[in-house]
Amino acid sequence: MRHLKFTPSWLRFLIIFLLAMGILFRFSNLDSKVYSHDETYASLRISGYRINQAEQQLFNNRVISGESFAQFQGANPKKSLNDTIMSLAKEDSQHPPLYYVIARFWMQMFGNSVTAIRSLSACISLLVFPCVYWLCRELFNVPLSVPGVAIALMSISPIHLVYAQEAQEYILWLVTILLSSASLLQAMRLESQHKDELVKKRQRPDLFAIWSIYAVTLAISLYTFLWSGFVAAAHGIYVMITAKFKLTETVRTYLLASLVGFLAFIPWITVVVGNFFQFLISADKTTTQSSLTPIFPFLLMQLSRIFFDIDLSSDNPLHYLITPIFLILIGSSIYFICQTTNYKVWLFIIILIVVPALPLILPSLIAGGIRSSAEPYLIPSYLGIEVAVAYLLATQLYNQSVSRRSIWQIIMSLVIICGLISSKVSSQAETWWNKGMSYDNPQVAQIINQTTRPLLISDALGNNYGNVFSLSYLLKPEVQFLLVNNQKIPKIPDGFADVFLFNPSDNWREKIEKKYKLKTDSVYSDKYYSVWKLAKFPNLRRRNNISINNKLPSSL
Structure with a gap:
């Protein structure tokens, strides 16, 4: 060494x-990389809106543009910091609020x-x-x-x-793991460095400060990611083994610092526990794995x-x-x-x-x-x-x-x-x-962007909600959205040359085909979702032919 x-x-x-x-x-x-399904959910939490609020305003069987999504994808004056925290507490408590609070202040300064x-x-x-x-x-x-x-x-x-x-929040979690681990090791080193009581008294302010840093960084880590509890468990196992499972002064101080860190996290852990039991009561047993x-x-x-x-x-x-x-x-x-x-x-x-x-x-x-x-x-x-x-x-x-x-x-x-x-x-x-179910969104966006006067139809079931938000970042401004709730049959207006169905269920797609007497062709499919294209509307095709014929020379 x-x-x-x-x-x-x-x-x-x-x-x-x-x-x-x-x-x-x-x-x-x-x-440059696709703004993924999970990232759009993070932006939704930062905005302070909840999923049902976004669905009420967007998934209402009306044609909207890509700009309509912006309200739910960053800090905005209509919602406060408390709305951000409550959005997480009510719908996404497995993600503690620290990163989202920091991100909200950041986006207020630098934009969305x-x-x-x-x-x-x-x-x-x-x-x-x-x-x-x-x-x-x-x-x-x-x-x-x-x-x-x-x-x-x-x-x-x-x-x-x-x-x-x-x-x-994952890179912030890594920083908190490093800080809590390093402060723990330094505190243990200072505890064991000197046996002399006089030296220990001189060191006491430094020891108190470093153990305080450990308690604070542990609390910060817990407020960043719930899995920090297992990192804290790793710290505890390490302390106990190095102390040979004896209740030494180092172990007692560690337990006190850890207790302070976990006590600081009690307000959020109560939210997590409450939501967990509510989930057990209301969970849909038929949900597919x-x-x-x-x-x-x-x-x-x-x-x-x-x-x-x-x-x-x-x-x-x-x-x-x-x-x-x-x-x-x-x-x-x-x-x-x-x-x-x-x-x-x-x-x-x-x-x-x-x-x-x-x-x-x-x-x-x-x-x-x-x-x-x-x-x-x-x-x-x-x-x-x-x-x-x-x-x-x-x-x-x-x-x-x-x-x-x-x-x-x-x-x-x-x-x-x-x-x-x-x-x-x-x-x-x-x-x-790491983009998961949004991995191929650039490919899907390219297919849609190459068409003329496109309309994208989707519902809010399953992963459609987040992926439609993700696609909104990639689609050109001319693309319009028709979003419906509960798989209602959409009212497709005239004026669109290319109509796409985003991840429809077989039953819903067949109902749409039956109502408009059109066939659908699959243009994309993977294990996460599929995209189907409707044949052009007869009335639109007829209007296009009429307009073309009117422009043809009479000799033809």
Whole structure:
């Protein structure tokens, strides 16, 4: 470890270069990717409106333009901050309000554009770098080598770039995990550093301050994402094991700080519990289960995406080549850190990787699969893995064997190249795997935008509500919307040359065909939704023919 205290100038330059590239990628093309289904819901909460309020004004069997959606997609003077909080409390309490409150103030200052809201996440992501430096300093007690390599890896990590450009709370959650973890480690170090009572009395103000920081950051983390409760559980397990399950002064202080953090979260947890029981009472037992992905392919894919991600599908041959390589790197890193560091170091990393992931993995094993939208819940695991890999790479750069040092320099170069390529591809893409059911919206929008005088018809059932909002960002201003509630038969007005049905049920589509005596053709279909096109209206076609004939020369 003492060799890691001396960082060569080339490594300093590399860290600075990769940090600069990471910042550049985070702020480039913020509006290029599709504004997804989940992001539109986040904007709805920020606006202070509830789903039923938006449905009453939009899904009312009237023709509207894309501009009608703007009122429900950002801060507006008609709704207050209290409306934002109450919208979450009533309809979406599994998302605590901290991010949405910050985002509302942000959008009031910088506007409601996609660039504006995503720039908040990009700015928050910059806090990751000093926080990971603090965490690594507490873990390894070296000035720059391991913390610097960790910063370099995280700056070009494609998984972090995804959340740094997402209008949701996940990158803020990562920052709170780093802060609470680093403050916990520093508090424990200060508690155990000096046995002398006189020194302890001198340290008491510092200890109080750092334990207070832990309590505050724990509360902030809970108000950012509910899964923070499992990160707190990981902290508690770590404290108890390192104390050998004895009620030491460190354990007592930790329990007090944790209690303060959880007490601060009581107002929101009561809301969550109340909504949970209300859901159990009113839940529709006939609701179909969402599609599940096999757990092990999902986990392997997510592990490789920490270092290399060009939006490969799970059945792509390149995926089968790349994933085992990074799996070996991750396994070697965990093994190496367990073999070469004090148990307090490797134990913290192992617990951070495993404990928050278990509540996600174990039910998935029972259910036979995992929801593809569950990947943000693995953010603590991503963090622990990256720290372990950073430690392995940093230490091997100082290996006494020249040949082994050269090999690890090549490995580190390949990891860096993979990260840079991934970040470059991601920053220029118009869609990405994290967009879920909105992944193919650009393709659908292109089909509709190529037509003349298009009308898009949809209802609010299932995922249609969020996807129609998502499409509104991609469709040209000439596209009109006819949105209905409860699958009523729409009253299609004249004047539209191309009419599309967005994800209609078979029964609803057949009723529309029967009423207007038209056939429908599928123009797009995947596992999430389908789009159908109606034949042109006979009266419209007849009017077009009449107008054309009137313009023809009499000789013809």
